[in-house]
Amino acid sequence: MRWGEIIKRLVLIPPTLAGVGVIVFVLLRIVPGDPIAMMIPPGASAADIDRLRALYGLDRSIPEQFVSWFGHVLSGDFGRSISLRQSVSELILARLPATLELALVATLIAIALGLAVALTGVYFRGRRLEWAVDGGIGVFLAIPDFLWALILLLSFGVLIPLLPTSGRIDPQIDVSFRTNFYLFESLLRGRIDVVGALLSHMLLPAIALALPFAALIARLLKASLSEAEDQDYAQIARARGFARPAILLREVFPNALIPTIALGGVQITLLLGGTVLVERIFSYEGIGNMAIDAVINRDFPLIQGLILTFAVLFIALNLAVDVVVTLLDPRLRHG
Amino acid sequence: MTAVLSIQDLHVTIGRGARAANVLRGVSLEVQPGEVRGLVGESGAGKSMLGRAVLGLLPADAWIGKGGIAFAGRDFLTLPERERRDLLGRQIALIPQDPMTSLNPVKRVGDQIARVLQRHLALSRRQALQRATELLAEVAIRDPQRVLGLYPYEISGGMRQRVLIAMAFGCDPSLIIADEPTTALDVTVQRQVLQLIERLRERRGAAILFVTHDLGVVAKICRTMTVMHAGRVLEDGETADVLTRPRHAYTRALLAATPRADRPADALRPVPPALIESLWSEAHRLDRLSIVGRT
Ligand SMILES: Nc1ncnc2c1ncn2[C@@H]1O[C@H](COP(=O)(O)OP(=O)(O)OP(=O)(O)O)[C@@H](O)[C@H]1O
Numbered sequence: 001m002r003w004g005e006i007i008k009r010l011v012l013i014p015p016t017l018a019g020v021g022v023i024v025f026v027l028l029r030i031v032p033g034d035p036i037a038m039m040i041p042p043g044a045s046a047a048d049i050d051r052l053r054a055l056y057g058l059d060r061s062i063p064e065q066f067v068s069w070f071g072h073v074l075s076g077d078f079g080r081s082i083s084l085r086q087s088v089s090e091l092i093l094a095r096l097p098a099t100l101e102l103a104l105v106a107t108l109i110a111i112a113l114g115l116a117v118a119l120t121g122v123y124f125r126g127r128r129l130e131w132a133v134d135g136g137i138g139v140f141l142a143i144p145d146f147l148w149a150l151i152l153l154l155s156f157g158v159l160i161p162l163l164p165t166s167g168r169i170d171p172q173i174d175v176s177f178r179t180n181f182y183l184f185e186s187l188l189r190g191r192i193d194v195v196g197a198l199l200s201h202m203l204l205p206a207i208a209l210a211l212p213f214a215a216l217i218a219r220l221l222k223a224s225l226s227e228a229e230d231q232d233y234a235q236i237a238r239a240r241g242f243a244r245p246a247i248l249l250r251e252v253f254p255n256a257l258i259p260t261i262a263l264g265g266v267q268i269t270l271l272l273g274g275t276v277l278v279e280r281i282f283s284y285e286g287i288g289n290m291a292i293d294a295v296i297n298r299d300f301p302l303i304q305g306l307i308l309t310f311a312v313l314f315i316a317l318n319l320a321v322d323v324v325v326t327l328l329d330p331r332l333r334h335g
Numbered sequence: 336m337t338a339v340l341s342i343q344d345l346h347v348t349i350g351r352g353a354r355a356a357n358v359l360r361g362v363s364l365e366v367q368p369g370e371v372r373g374l375v376g377e378s379g380a381g382k383s384m385l386g387r388a389v390l391g392l393l394p395a396d397a398w399i400g401k402g403g404i405a406f407a408g409r410d411f412l413t414l415p416e417r418e419r420r421d422l423l424g425r426q427i428a429l430i431p432q433d434p435m436t437s438l439n440p441v442k443r444v445g446d447q448i449a450r451v452l453q454r455h456l457a458l459s460r461r462q463a464l465q466r467a468t469e470l471l472a473e474v475a476i477r478d479p480q481r482v483l484g485l486y487p488y489e490i491s492g493g494m495r496q497r498v499l500i501a502m503a504f505g506c507d508p509s510l511i512i513a514d515e516p517t518t519a520l521d522v523t524v525q526r527q528v529l530q531l532i533e534r535l536r537e538r539r540g541a542a543i544l545f546v547t548h549d550l551g552v553v554a555k556i557c558r559t560m561t562v563m564h565a566g567r568v569l570e571d572g573e574t575a576d577v578l579t580r581p582r583h584a585y586t587r588a589l590l591a592a593t594p595r596a597d598r599p600a601d602a603l604r605p606v607p608p609a610l611i612e613s614l615w616s617e618a619h620r621l622d623r624l625s626i627v628g629r630t
Pocket residue numbers: 349356358376377378379380381382383384385394
């Protein structure tokens with residue numbers, strides 16, 4: 001009863017989010033750091049500080065603050081950012097599409113790379129090239145995304161300046177976007193020039209995010225492919241006169257895909273977490289970059305809103321992986 | 336008449352250097368068109384290795400040191416890869432031992448049968464599926480149309496074996512290698528599957544190399560038989576002759592160890608360990624004499 005499993009997971013989402021909310025809320029207020037201290041002009045009086053503190057409700061006890069904040073969150077109001085003096089939900093909604101588009105492009109690159117490497121590796125099983133592939137995968141697994149971001153920034157931004165290294169789009173390109181999904185919107189509107197400009201900005205951060213994930217996909221998929229190729233049904237296909245590439249693609253790959261997605265799919269959350277540093281390095285205006293500013297400014301409401309947003313994304317991705325695996329595996333689909 | 340399968344002095348070794356192990360030590364064997372040849376011998380005798388050598392399914396570290404395999408007079412070992420693949424599945428088919436692991440778990444039954452037919456016969460997908468329906472009916476599967484749309488895990492072991500038999504006979508091969516096709520099934524299903532193989536063979540006239548532990552089955556369906564031990568052929572002949580007048584001590588011991596309806600169960604005697612021992616030491620003596628396996 002795999003679908004039952006998924007429904008159970010759906011039911012668990014609200015309590016999970018509430019738990020995340022409590023933890024973030026309490027932690028923020030226990031660790032040192034005061035949002036008011038970050039925003040007051042030098043020479044402000046103690047009375048001014050107290051007034052500001054009261055304005056943001058920071059003078060009340062933590063449980064009182066939580067109840068008030070959570071009540072508002074339930075009605076869709078995430079409060080106002082202390083440092084940016086804007087509604088948190090508006091701020092996040094404006095920036096979230098940039099991060100989603102970046103993560104999507106990075107994921108697509110990772111899947112393409114991972115597939116190509118895994119299939120190459122398994123095709124050359126038992127030969128020297130397989131060792132090279134395995135070694136390469138190991139190296140790429142060991143280098144984290146932010147390091148790639150710095151390497152790419154230095155190589156293609158500074159040494160050989162081929163690609164833009166900051167922002168989401170050139171400021172002189174004037175497109176009056178109606179949504180914040182710039183990439184989707186320009187694709188839909190057929191603005192290929194804008195798509196090109198957007199992608200050229202996205203490319204370096206997306207590759208930085210994609211490389212470790214690609215290595216992970218390659219390792220999982222290659223292991224699953226090797227295992228599946230040793231199964232009787234794949235061996236017997238050889239005795240039926242099928243060529244090895246055809247067997248790998250048609251018989252082995254569909255079987256290897258299922259464990260790979262089940263194990264590797266949830267790791268997209270790592271890629272999403274990676275956006276925080278990588279967006280910062282490339283001054284890309286997404287919620288990751290915003291999260292760093294929010295933390296520097298001890299902007300409690302914004303941090304809380306961002307963490308909840310990330311939590312929702314993580315949960316949604318995990319659920320999506322489960323649904324995809326269920327759809328792919330006939331034994332689960334009907335079981 | 337050219338033998339459909341002719342194996343000459345086949346030596347197969349697994350591994351190299353110090354870890355090399357001979358699994359076939361000069362096997363010769365012929366299967367004539369339409370002939371059903373039983374291949375018997377204790378576990379580890381090399382029966383499966385022989386079948387795998389013919390089908391090109393030897394383990395990656397196995398190698399053929401010496402000898403030849405000819406299919407209908409064509410040297411199979413020197414045949415270009417592409418031509419060999421055109422014969423495999425088309426002229427030479429396999430009925431595997433374990434129906435639970437021999438079908439692709441994520442592909443529908445119909446898809447798997449149709450793919451083999453499309454590979455070797457010039458059929459469209461639609462024609463192949465139509466042919467698959469007929470094949471399933473021929474292996475006595477009720478409601479074949481429905482079964483085509485099922486996944487392997489949705490059908491019983493006996494049904495799966497029928498599907499695999501349908502796939503083996505699908506392109507009307509002239510040789511089928513059946514490696515213990517009924518051992519994984521329960522007794523009542525075993526009998527049905529055997530009858531089915533018999534019937535299809537009669538109708539379509541394929542030769543079968545039938546690997547089995549069961550001398551009763553050999554007596555029933557095999558006209559000729561080969562007895563193997565330690566990668567060697569010990570005895571070979573018409574089934575009736577071998578079973579009534581076995582020449583080799585090992586065959587006699589095998590017969591004495593086989594339950595029969597006309598004999599009380601307590602008359603059963605296991606194959607004497609001393610005999611097995613002497614056969615193995617002879618095999619190892621041969622290993623030392625030959626250079627094969629020592630490289
Ligand atoms: N992959 C392998 N690697 C190394 N040795 C193997 C491998 N497969 C089989 N062998 C060895 O080869 C010999 C012959 O094995 P084979 O499977 O052909 O026996 P068999 O006659 O089919 O036995 P059974 O009746 O149990 O199926 C055995 O000694 C076995 O240990």
